[in-house]
Amino acid sequence: MTHVVVVGAGQAGASLVAKLRSIGFEGDITLIGAEKVPPYQRPPLSKAYLLGEMAEERLYLRPADFYADQDINLRLDTRVTGIDRAAKTIMLSDGDELHYDELALTVGAHPRMLPATIGGMLDGVYAVRDLSDADAMAPAFTAGRRVLIIGGGYIGLEAAAVASKLGLQVTLVEMADRILQRVAAPQTSDYFRALHSAHGVDIREGVGLDHLVGDGHVSGAVLTDGTELAIDFAVVGVGISPATILAESAGIDVGNGITTDAHGRTSDPHIWAAGDCASCLFQGETIRLESVGNAIDQAETVAVNIAGGDQPYVPKPWFWSDQYDCKLQIAGLNIGYTDVYVRHGDAPGVQSNWYYDGATLLAVDAMNDPRNYMIGKRLIEAGRSPDPALITDPATDMKALLKP
Incomplete structure (x- = not known):
């Protein structure tokens, strides 16, 4: 019987295995996740969850018993350390080996962190990517505290909005000439600059971080214009990088993400990819979309094709952000x-x-x-x-x- 193994238990991985069962796939399915909790929504982490408006259980994409009910072997707190393509086997962090007939990589992306040379390893410096990140930083979001947000993209702006709503003193620095410069027009930047300024956020554009200071725990920041700030903690929101190391070490083609064809197949005919880690074709160009909608749609297309379909993936890009x-x-x-x-x-x-x-x-x-x-x-x-x-x-x- 065909064994489909899906590596990465995020939105894409959960969508892929659920789709396989919903279209009648009767083979074995294993979903492997590095975290200790079942698949969950990530967007609320920097919004409702951090604000304390959403309990952890409400983040879960499916009830805890869904996977057992659907005969999906969910292996949590487990990392894949290697892929043997010739043997069609993956090696796991617990020393186990698992055979696959079809393998799907839905391993997502990693937040870009600050280099240690400028203070990135100090306590009190956080990123927002997974549940443990949100849990680690939540106690710092206390009224009156001073936070530096590094990066004026959507993640940084969402964190700034949460901090402002909770009564913190918020400074946001963006090295580019304006916030959202990489992803939006000046008119959209103007809208959100005015919105945040009206809520007391100190936005500094065209100014980057030179380095953080502190004895073990961050206590200050020096900006590229020489300004020195006293801060209690910092949130880094300078983008994400696709998780390609596993694929690359197995000899699978990667570029801006794991390279896939129109059907979601990688350079290995028995290995597929979907979600933030995977590139796709859009209007003749190879792109990578970082969104919930893409993760779901791309993963469901891959599921159909793993099950024997011949369905090309046609991206329909859509995104959202909640601020105030x-x-x-x-x-x-x-x-x-x-x-x-x-x-x-x-x-x-x-x-x-x-x-x-x-x-x-x-x-x-x-x-x-x-x-x-x-x-x-x-x-x-x-x-x-x-x-x-x-x-x-x-x-x-x-x-x-x-x-x-």
């Missing part, structure tokens, strides 16, 4: 945009930014504007691009843009 009372929803990818058109809503804080490459609609950033997010998402998926003049005209019936 603002919900940002993003549809599409803004890579290569030339123009951004802003549509303001009827209420304060309601706004959508529409990215175009010439006359072609690429993406939409919608802030507290779920209606226009859905309209933009449907337009992008249908390959339709309204005249930008209609987007910016407050009299336009946006829903009418969906009509043939």
Whole structure:
């Protein structure tokens, strides 16, 4: 009987094994996770969970008994130390070896950490990637304490929002000219800069961290402009790197993530990859998407193909971020945009930014504007691009843009 082994018990891994069973796969399934807890949601870690608004059990993607009920062998607190492709065997951290017929790598990504040479190993320096990270830093989020957020991407901004809501003194530094520079247009950066400033966050752009100081525990920071800050702890949000070491050491092709074809297969015909660790094809380009939606959709496509299907993966990029009372929803990818058109809503804080490459609609950033997010998402998926003049005209019936 076919044995499918899935390495990585995050969103992608959990979605893959559940999909296999839901489509009638009757072979053996083993899901291996490095953490001690069953698969769980990661986005709430830097938001509701850190705020104390969500209990650990509510993070779990499935009830604890789901895996046994579905005859899925869930092996937790276990790491895979190597892959023998010729023998179709993986080596485990407990000394065990496991044979596979088909192997899926859903190993996610690792947060980029600060080098030890600039204080990255001091106590009180945290990253936000898994449950243990959130649990470790939660006690530090106490009203009145001083926190330095390093990095002005979505993870850093979400951590800043939580800290501000809990009454901390928050300074955020971003080495680039503006927050969100790598992922969003200036109009979106302006929106979130104003939002955070209104909540008392001290945002410093074009300024990086030179080094942290402290005797064992971090107590201060020196910025690249020479400014010295007294701080109680720091949160590092400078991006993630795909977990490719296991694949690379096995001789599997990697680039920006584990390289996969249109069906999710790696350079080894019996090894697959999905989620944050895997690249995929999008409009003729090889990209890597870091989102829950991609992890689920890509993993479910891989499951279908492992079970004998012939289904290419067609990414439908969408993302979200929660900060204070603002919900940002993003549809599409803004890579290569030339123009951004802003549509303001009827209420304060309601706004959508529409990215175009010439006359072609690429993406939409919608802030507290779920209606226009859905309209933009449907337009992008249908390959339709309204005249930008209609987007910016407050009299336009946006829903009418969906009509043939």
